[in-house]
Amino acid sequence: MTDKVRVRFATNRNPVSGPDLFGPKYRDNNPKHYVTGSIEVYRLSNLPDTGWVPDSNSVQIDPPIDASVFQPTTQNHNDIVAFARDRVAAELASARASQYGLILLPGFDSTFLGSMSRAAQVMSNYKAADIFCFSWPSQGKLDLASYKADRDAAAKSANAVADSLRRLFAVLRALKANLPVLHLVPHSMGNYALQNAVQLIPAKERNTLLFESAFLMAADVNYDALSKASELKPLITLAKKVLVYKNGGDLALSLSGSILLNNYPRLGQWGPRDLSKLSKTVNSIDCSDVGSTQGDDGGSHYGHQYYRLSPWVLNDVVQVLAGIPANKIAGRLPAIPDEGGRAWWIPYDSGAASSGRGKPRKNEGKPTRRKK
Secondary structure (H helix, E strand, C coil), X not given: CCEEEEEEEXXXXXXXXXXXXXXXXXXXXXXXXXXXXXXXXXXXXXXXCCCEEEEEEEEEECCCEXXXXXXXXXXXXXXXXXXXXXXXXXXXXXXXXXXXXXXXXXXXXXXXXXXXXXXXXXXXXXXXCEEEEEECCCCCCCCHHHHXXXXXXXXXXXXXXXXXXXXXXXXXXXXXXXXXXXXXXXXXXXXXXXXXXXXCCCHHHCCCCCEEEEXXXXXXXXXXXXXXXXXXXXXXXXXXXXXXXXXXXXXHHHHHHHHHCCCCCEHHHHCCCCHHXXXXXXXXXECCCCXXXXXXXXXXXXXXXXXXXXXXXXXXXXXXXXXXXXXXXXXXXXXXXXXXXXXXXXXXXHCCCCCCCCCCCCCCCCCCCCCC
């Protein structure tokens, strides 16, 4: 069994010698400098964390880009503009209505190669045709000092992420009638990088629906971020649907909120504050029953990796991507309260999963309700 995925990427990480390719620092010591490229990733096993293996020898790197000088007409072979144009060509050439591409922003505790591996895994599990990944300089370590460094890096990478998105938006606005079907998938602290990036994009460039949907997975941002123009509210005008997947048992977000962020609730743990007051295009999906997954050695992912591994969550996501209406998606039930038919939960006994991978352990990943 060998599957191969070509992952296009952008990164403002520093290049290093050897198979790792990129490290945890900034390119040229400047977070605004980044490169685009592509790499082939192979599925060599079904192991949850190391089953997909990037081939460092296959990497292709384009000329560097300086986000300080926005040049929307400049195109590299593997950049997000080429990605979008190739998606248009593929969709026009195919009779399949299910063709779509994903744009992934990985979370904290991720190396460059780890991000490429997860991008390939997400593309396969979401049944997408293509994927583009922006790998910002996470330390790739799970400890307090690294978390703080990652949060700083996610914020400082905003210019590079924004530059890449502005290039994409420019080509999408020019296409008008033939927009490719693209879905945005920020995970964990990738949501924080996205939040900082959209603030740097002029409003006139982001006031059009350009994404079919945005999947905010285990979002490490404030739970009222979608209500604030200075945070993630601009995303509502960019995506036809905004889906917040949350897990009350997400220990990673519990620690970040309680220890580092003055007990401010996280969007990926509690869901959107005042959902009923947000646009009707925003939905919340509670994964607390099914959010626990395990790594290669059986160790816990602390309720934070369900977006790529939980069979129940993947079943839900694939149906959303297929365009099935929210109230027709198999395996989910209305939450209590249901916020006008926009709040859902995925029960463990829904029968949506066909395997035991991602099965919650006793007392882990149980649903948690925040008091009003």
